[in-house]
Amino acid sequence: MRLLHLVNGGEDLGRSRWFWIGFAAVILALVALPLYQTEFEASNASYYLLNIPLALGLSMLWGYCGILSFGQVAYFGIAGYAYGVIAGNLTETSWGPLVGSVGGLLLCAAVGAIFGYFVFFGRVQGWIVPILTLVFTLLLETFLGQTAGYQWRIGAVQLGGYNGMTGIPPFQIGNFIFQGYAFYFFALSLTVAVYFISRILMNAHFGKIMIAIREDVLRTETLGYDVRFYQLGVFVLAAMLAGLSGLLYVQWGNYITPSQVGLLPAALPVIWVAVGGRNRLLAVAIATYLLNWINYTLSEAGNQYAPVIMGALLLLVMLFFPRGIIVAIAELRWPWRRDVTPVSVQDRSA
Amino acid sequence: MKMQPAISTVNLTKRFGGVIATDGVDLSVSSGEIRCIIGPNGAGKSTLFALLCGIHAPDGGEILLGGRDVTRLPAFRRVRLGLGLTFQTNRAYHNLTIAQNLEIARRRNSARVDSDALRRYQHAIGLFELDQLTDLPARALPHHQLQWLEIAMVLAGGPDVILLDEPTAGMSPEETMQTASVLRTLNGMGLTIVVVEHDIAFVREIAHRVTVLHEGRIFAEGSVAEITAHEDVRNIYLGRA
Numbered sequence: 330m331r332l333l334h335l336v337n338g339g340e341d342l343g344r345s346r347w348f349w350i351g352f353a354a355v356i357l358a359l360v361a362l363p364l365y366q367t368e369f370e371a372s373n374a375s376y377y378l379l380n381i382p383l384a385l386g387l388s389m390l391w392g393y394c395g396i397l398s399f400g401q402v403a404y405f406g407i408a409g410y411a412y413g414v415i416a417g418n419l420t421e422t423s424w425g426p427l428v429g430s431v432g433g434l435l436l437c438a439a440v441g442a443i444f445g446y447f448v449f450f451g452r453v454q455g456w457i458v459p460i461l462t463l464v465f466t467l468l469l470e471t472f473l474g475q476t477a478g479y480q481w482r483i484g485a486v487q488l489g490g491y492n493g494m495t496g497i498p499p500f501q502i503g504n505f506i507f508q509g510y511a512f513y514f515f516a517l518s519l520t521v522a523v524y525f526i527s528r529i530l531m532n533a534h535f536g537k538i539m540i541a542i543r544e545d546v547l548r549t550e551t552l553g554y555d556v557r558f559y560q561l562g563v564f565v566l567a568a569m570l571a572g573l574s575g576l577l578y579v580q581w582g583n584y585i586t587p588s589q590v591g592l593l594p595a596a597l598p599v600i601w602v603a604v605g606g607r608n609r610l611l612a613v614a615i616a617t618y619l620l621n622w623i624n625y626t627l628s629e630a631g632n633q634y635a636p637v638i639m640g641a642l643l644l645l646v647m648l649f650f651p652r653g654i655i656v657a658i659a660e661l662r663w664p665w666r667r668d669v670t671p672v673s674v675q676d677r678s679a
Numbered sequence: 680m681k682m683q684p685a686i687s688t689v690n691l692t693k694r695f696g697g698v699i700a701t702d703g704v705d706l707s708v709s710s711g712e713i714r715c716i717i718g719p720n721g722a723g724k725s726t727l728f729a730l731l732c733g734i735h736a737p738d739g740g741e742i743l744l745g746g747r748d749v750t751r752l753p754a755f756r757r758v759r760l761g762l763g764l765t766f767q768t769n770r771a772y773h774n775l776t777i778a779q780n781l782e783i784a785r786r787r788n789s790a791r792v793d794s795d796a797l798r799r800y801q802h803a804i805g806l807f808e809l810d811q812l813t814d815l816p817a818r819a820l821p822h823h824q825l826q827w828l829e830i831a832m833v834l835a836g837g838p839d840v841i842l843l844d845e846p847t848a849g850m851s852p853e854e855t856m857q858t859a860s861v862l863r864t865l866n867g868m869g870l871t872i873v874v875v876e877h878d879i880a881f882v883r884e885i886a887h888r889v890t891v892l893h894e895g896r897i898f899a900e901g902s903v904a905e906i907t908a909h910e911d912v913r914n915i916y917l918g919r920a
Contacts, residue, residue: 534787541772541783548770551732553758553786553836 336525338532340393340540342611342659359517363510371513372581377621378516379577382523384601384617385610386570391599392607393531394563395543399595400444400462401571403469406590407440408433408572409579410473410488413497418484426500426580434572441568442561449560454546466595473587493586500580507580516577520614523570527610539563540608593636597624600643606653615655683746685710685840685871686731686762691740693726700726702895703740708840713862713872715882717906718892719916724875725767727892728844731873732764733757745839761791763838767845771817771829778813784832796837799868803831806861823854827861840871847881859884879907891915 337344343352362371383401391397411433412426419425444465448458477490488494500507500515507515530536538559541549550556579585588594597620605616620639627635650657684707693701700723708714718724729735731742733754742750749757758764772780781804785792792800804810807827812820817828826846833841846862847855855878862885866872876882882889882903889906891899893915899906906912 537779537783540775540779544772544774545770547734547754547766548772549783550753550755551758551764552784552832553755553789555755 332529335529335532338528338536340531340536340608341528342609342656356521360514362513368509371510373622373625375513375516375577375581376625377618378513378520379574379581380598380601380621381520381574381614381617382570382577383574384598384605384613385523385527386567387598387602388605388607388610388613389527389531389539390563390567391602392609392613393536393543394539394560396560396564397459397599398462398564398567399459399599400466401567401598402590402594403462403466404437404441404568404571405575405578405594406469406473406585406587408437408575409497409585409589410494411436412576412579413494413585414483414486416498417486417494417496420485420498423501423503426498427502429498430500430576430580433576434569437568437572437575438565441565445561445564445568449557449564452557463595466590467592470587470590470592473590489586491587493584494579495584497579497583497585499583500576512581516581519573519577523573524610524614531610535559535562597639600639604642604646604654606650606656606659609653609656609659612653612655612659616653683710684708684743685712685745686842686873687743688731689741689743691727691730691737691742693730693735693737695726699895701730701737704892704895704897706890706897708871708873710839710871711866711869713866713874713885713887714890715886715888716873716875716890716892717877717879717882718898721894722892723895724892725844726895728764728842728875731842732762758836758838759789759791761837761839763833763836763841765826765829765833765841765843765846767848769822769825769829771825771832773818773825774816776814776816777809777820777828780817780828780832781809781813781835784835786836789837792835792837795869796834796839799865799870800831800834800837802868803827803834803861803865806864807831823850823858826850827858830861834865834870838870840873842873842875844875845877846874847876847878852880855881856884883907 343349362374366374383405387398387401412429415432416425416429419428448461453461473488474491476488477492479487481488481490486494499512505511531539538549538554541554542556542559546556578589601617601620602613604620605614606612624635624639627638646654687707688704691701691704691706692699702723704727716724716727726735730737733749733752737750740750741748744757744760744762747760749760752760772783775783807824807830809824809828809831817825820828830841830843830846847858850858859881862872872885874882874885886903889901889903890897891906891912898915899909899912901909
């Protein structure tokens with residue numbers, strides 16, 4: 330009961346019965362996707378979905394707790410590479426991919442904790458944090474980019490420099506290999522699970538403290554909260570969610586390159602989150618799916634200007650819908666809506 | 680038997696470059712007291728406040744809270760040991776509702792909120808007329824009630840001592856007197872109160888004792904009557920000393 334109450338708390342979009350009916354309908358449509366889409370299209374949908382955990386992590390970190398990070402793709406890359414190395418070396422056993430996944434997530438948590446410890450316990454503040462996260466990402470890209478030589482081999486796996494790491498094993502449990510439709514369902518269930526866990530967390534006391542920290546760090550500390558500890562907590566959580574996306578990415582494409590950790594991929598999650606509405610998880614999830622779909626469709630059509638269009642979109646949304654376009658749509662007074670939108674918690678910096 | 684002071688400092692010193700903002704201050708506030716700290720601009724009131732709550736670290740001396748040395752503890756630890764504080768500018772969460780403000784202020788797993796503290800908190804919510812307004816965003820409150828909200832938030836943590844930095848700044852005379860009356864009531868319920876204040880009318884209303892700071896040092900200390908009669912205190916306020 331308490332969990333249900335938390336799921337339906339006020340810190341995300343949608344609380345009415347009609348909302349949940351619509352939500353269930355969308356999930357149902359996604360579950361039934363193999364009935365009306367080819368395996369190739371389902372595989373594309375998997376790609377749009379697998380970016381959502383990273384975006385939800387950034388939403389919690391930035392939208393709820395006020396810490397902007399350009400470094401989420403670093404954890405995406407760390408998990409992807411770690412999985413490639415571990416699973417690529419454990420090809421003798423069918424448990425390699427599982428061990429690789431756990432290893433990738435734990436490495437993200439460890440790196441996030443060390444980085445976060447120095448940032449938050451060192452009381453680094455304001456705009457220095459996003460710059461540090463970006464520097465970390467670019468350092469990682471530079472490091473991975475120079476691993477082309479044969480000496481950059483871990484066990485049987487080549488890091489591969491800018492050519493990337495190839496032949497990364499797909500996910501598998503026992504003898505069951507997650508590919509095609511199976512991988513789609515795997516990515517879908519993980520994404521939905523991450524969404525609900527995030528929603529519960531942000532409606533719980535932890536989420537309230539996140540918002541308090543975003544609104545006023547000093548006030549929150551002087552109400553007796555160890556702000557550093559909470560900041561570190563959400564930072565590690567976001568790192569692990571970015572890692573989860575990285576894992577799904579390499580299990581989906583069997584391939585990763587340092588350019589995944591570069592400047593452009595680092596900026597994209599910030600766009601997804603800002604365009605959707607950074608302090609509303611559902612808005613972020615929807616925007617992530619749709620923007621990845623648009624991006625893919627544009628690139629597939631041979632359009633080289635996809636990044637320019639994404640940038641322009643960010644600019645327009647920031648100018649006209651500073652709280653996010655999905656949030657703006659959700660808060661429209663639809664004619665059938667009798668209730669007035671409850672006093673929403675606005676982000677002061679918006 | 681002499682009672683343990685609720686909050687005290689020993690030879691507390693803080694320098695900013697060549698300026699000594701706090702110069703060997705020995706302050707001792709007894710449990711159950713209302714103490715006002717006054718002084719002209721630049722006397723070191725704000726620095727002393729920041730040292731007491733842990734925003735600045737002192738260069739020398741000690742700060743004791745209920746007899747316990749808290750000199751090196753960060754602000755949140757002092758709060759957990761029974762200190763509450765409000766700032767010169769209002770820092771309630773203006774974008775959150777009153778209910779959310781109070782909910783955040785009520786720390787989970789806080790061992791501090793005993794029945795006395797809870798009684799003070801609930802009493803204050805009533806006196807400040809906040810109990811009817813819970814779904815309103817804090818920014819919709821008039822200024823004086825926003826100040827009251829912040830005091831109520833601090834009480835939610837169950838403090839033994841509260842430090843208030845100019846709590847009545849910007850209030851009308853009536854609102855100031857109402858605030859004074861609520862603080863006296865809370866003091867009667869066992870709360871120790873330290874107020875950094877400019878407004879002498881407010882100080883007259885509430886202070887048991889007054890500490891006058893001047894150039895970072897304690898210049899005079901005594902009852903309101905003693906302090907207002909003190910020739911040198913008048914002089915420093917008029918800039919003659």
